[in-house]
């Protein structure tokens with residue numbers, strides 16, 4: 001994450017990319033289904049008792065456990081226990097704040113981080129490193145592990161020891177745990193929050209799913225969810241109006257500086273593009289830039305808009321986990337729209353959110369109703 005030399009960054013990313021391709025991840029789709037089924041059991045329980053549920057918590061349990069399944073062939077157990085085991089989720093709050101600073105000023109991390117600090121658990125990253133390293137250790141002792149993301153990374157290490165090290169594998173595992181759950185949980189929240197405020201969109205997405213004649217699976221397959229054009233437009237719009245990562249990683253202006261239009265950015269300047277600014281620009285999106293309007297993705301203008309859409313960042317340092325994110329968003333949200341209705345306990349209250357490296361909403365409990373399907 002701290003590599004800012006583009007050539008080095010691309011070389012490092014290449015070693016890790018095979019584990020995160022769509023086809024590699026979909027080999028373990030059944031593992032993701034197991035997690036989503038557990039999440040649905042919690043929704044069913046809340047529906048039966050008519051008790052409010054905090055989707056921010058349950059989405060985060062779900063996305064953490066899916067990272068566990070996909071990367072390490074083992075869930076962390078958040079959904080099974082329905083609680084923040086070991087305070088990992090609480091810790092992400094501090095880690096998020098920390099990364100928002102050291103992401104741009106890595107020298108600060110260099111100043112205070114050392115093996116003693118990591119072991120002491122005083123830095124929020126220490127907790128994530130422990131969680132990830134524990135998962136790697138369990139995975140190595142697990143005779144039933146599937147050909148998961150870690151298998152790909154270990155294979156790359158065995159085949160190209162000259163190109164990567166065990167430390168690279170450990171860093172990638174830690175980064176995936178750190179970056180792979182809150183982000184997706186926020187995307188899931190944004191979809192439900194905006195869609196219940198636009199009931200016609202929810203109804204239209206459901207009609208599309210009902211009309212598609214999908215197999216009666218408990219969790220909708222990624223391949224099927226992909227073909228739901230309107231649902232996909234709603235997911236895109238949810239990530240546009242409320243991008244989970246409000247800042248991209250820093251880039252450094254190259255030797256000789258950088259000219260963009262009439263601006264000159266001097267060599268060595270740290271620069272970043274903020275998806276929230278780009279996604280709210282009336283110049284790009286029109287006067288309704290800030291409105292949740294899935295239809296914009298189905299208009300003749302969609303190809304032009306695509307250029308300005310950057311929830312996963314863009315270019316050589318864009319999000320390496322975007323396939324895993326898209327799989328989760330598509331499967332979970334298609335299944336929720338098909339099987340449930342949600343209503344905010346206090347319809348007039350806006351959600352609240354913390355904004356650091358990830359924007360994390362909270363404080364909008366909902367009631368859930370299970371839909372009877374003939």
Ligand code: HEM
Pocket residue numbers: 001002175176177179180181183184187243244245247248249250311312313314315317318319320321322324325
């Ligand atoms: C909706 C979900 C997600 C969003 C919106 C998101 C967004 C982003 C953004 C904006 C960046 C910075 C890109 C740039 O600077 O251009 C990033 C980096 C990163 N993301 Fe994601 N992400 C998501 C899900 C995931 C998942 C599921 C994983 C897990 C595998 C992941 C792993 C990472 C990592 C490891 C980096 C740092 C990459 C590096 O070292 O350059 N992300 N993400």
